[in-house]
Amino acid sequence: MAYSTEKLSEEKVFKDPVHRYIHVRDRVIWDLVGTKEFQRLRRIKQLGTTFLTFHGAEHSRFNHSLGVYEIVRRIIDDVFAGRPEWNDEDRLLTLCAALLHDLGHGPFSHSFEKVFDFDHEDFTRAIILGDTEVNKVLSKAGKDFPEKVAEVIAKTSEKKLVVSLISSQIDADRMDYLQRDAYFTGVSYGQFDMERILRVMRPREDQVVIKKSGMHAVEDYIMSRYQMYWQVYFHPVSRSAEVLLSKILHRAKDLFERNYTFKNKPVHFYSFFNNQAKLEDYLKLDEAVILYYFQIWQEEEDAILSDLCRRFVNRNLFKYAEFDPAKEYKKLAQLTKLFIQADLDPEYYLVVDSSSDLPYDFYRPGEEGERLPIHLLMKNGELRELSRESEIVDAISGKRRTDHKLYYPADFLFDDTENKEIKQQIRALLEI
Structure with a gap:
């Protein structure tokens, strides 16, 4: 089915530091950008708490x-x-799905989702299909158009080629965030030859494939992604900030459930604390609102909430130690006991955080999880899975790397005005 193809009277252009210019000729795209639900994304950082590590990541x-x-x-x-x-x-x-693919992200994205146990993709679908400005714009293109866009983003669409452009192991989403995040964090890891990759992309019925001549550019792209994850996305200092963020929200929720009287009522959180958040509640909550509460919660009478908020607002983050949960579980039990004796609640002040990434994989029959591999288009028209042709990619295929850190408040442990001997034992165990 063909949908409305109304064009603007003249092309609109956004200046962009990564792509130089972003071009808009379609009326639907221009109208979508102007909706309040899409404009809300200006108030959601792409990299969450990473700005506390890389100051340009705003x-x-x-x-x-x-x-x-x-x-x-x-x-x-x-x-x-x-x-x-x-x-x-x-x-x-395809253009609408690309533009709206992150529409449902909440403040501080994944950390916020984990605390309140929801998926931003559910809210993306709710915004597209609900009583919203976005839905009204999409519906002008066709009665069933909002549903079709939602299906592409949810990866349930029958149009597999369209889905692969936005969500696969070599998609537009990854190609943008690697370059954009590298640019704003000031690192070089995320740079790769996108121009070359675009030139050698070819459409097939179910997915995008890459001409064999572009294999080395794809190798570079995959290695760039690998480096960005371990040097930027999983940076231990950013993870420390995420730990604080998560613990603040957990503490506030716990206090609410215990009928604690807040000096300033957290009205924006009520529906989330009650697990009854509606779309209208979700859309009102952005990072400016979250940071406002963190600011005023510094003055709360609850010592844990006020301390955690002061730490986040003033960037007094937890320190970390290398930790192997499989081998050091006895040490963790010892530390937990000592933290309690030192009057430090281990639920909030002794935190194990794990990060894991799989840089590239391919589908293995009989195993869970659908992994659409990157296929190379050979000169004879045959398709070959990337790792069968690339020794570099073969070396990392299917290899999941996991990193564990143990986070704790070093300043408390070096304050010997109270529980001096216990803190010395803690420092010895942490080897600090």
Whole structure:
């Protein structure tokens, strides 16, 4: 089914530090950008607490969403256009899904989701299909258009090629955030030759494939992703800030459940504390609101909540030690006992945090999880899975790396005005 293809009277352009320019000619895209639900993404940081480690990382989900849209626009307008495998009737569907793929992200994204046990993708779908400005804009393109866009983002659409452009092991989402995050954090790890990759992309019925001549550019892309995860996304200092953020929200929720009287009522959190959050509640909660509460909770009478908030606001983060939970569980039990004796609640002040990443994988029959591999298009027209041709990719395929850290408040442990002997025992166990 063809959808509305109304164009603007003249092209609109966003200046962008990564892609130079982001071009908009479609009326639907321009109207979507102007909706209040999409503008809300300006108030959601792309990298959550990473700004406390890399001070330039202040960019937003709004920036990133436009970037993903632009990469997809270039692929389908400049590379796929005219090729028999590409159905140009899917153009608007693909552009809208690219633009809106992160629409449901909440404040501080994944940390916030874990505390309140929900998935941002559910809210993305709710925004697209609910009584929202986004839904009204999409519905102008076609009655069933919002549902079709939601299906692509949820990866349930029958249009597998469209899905793979936005969500696969080599998609526009990853290509934008690697470059954008590298730019704003000031690191070089996320840089790769995107221009080359775009030139060698080819459409197939179920997914995007890469010409064999572009294999080395794809190797570089995968290694860039690997480095970004361990040097930026899983940076131990950023994880310390995430630990504090998570513990603040857990403490506030626990106090609410115990009928604690807050000096300033956390009205924006009530529905979340009660596990009854509706879409309208979710859309009102952004990072400015969260940081406002962290600011005023510094003055709360509850010593743990006020201390954790002061730490986050003033960047007095927890320190960390290397930790192997499989081998050091007895040490953790000892530390837990000592923390209690030192009047430090281990629930909030002794935290194990784990990070894990799988840089590239391919589907193995009989194993759980669908992994759509990257396929190379050979000169004879045959498709070959990437790791069968690349020794570099083969070396890391299917190899999950996991890192564990133990976080604790070093300043408390070096304050010997109270529980001096116990704190000395703790420091000895932590080897600090």
